[in-house]
Amino acid sequence: MVSITYVEVNGTAHRVEVAPGLTVMEGARDNGVPGIHADCGGACACSTCHVYVAAEWIDRLPPRDELEQDMLEFAWEPDAERSRLTCQIKVTPELDGLIVTLPERQA
Secondary structure (H helix, E strand, O other), X not given: OEEEEEEOOOOOEEEEEXXXXXXXXXXXXXXXXXXXXXXXXXXXXXXXXEEEEXXXXXXXXXXXXXXXXXXXXXXXXXXXXXXXXXXHOEOXXXXXXXXXXXXXXXX
């Protein structure tokens, strides 16, 4: 299992264990993390699983593809460097310790 920490805007942290092969979005959904709506179910057709990746993790994630980049334009206050859609990040052992912060709201 891979440990991922989801931090709410108010600072409440949810550290959960996620199986490799799932996405960061599925880890939040399956563990009841509030603030990840995932309206499209992981099809990269909305931006309701938007998060800000902790600065130290940005370069350790695979780059955004064009579809993710396009969908982030609809996210609440996207950040050019830190914003990601959690449905597009596959959990691997290398992501153990990943920290993401949820936006104030999902668009």
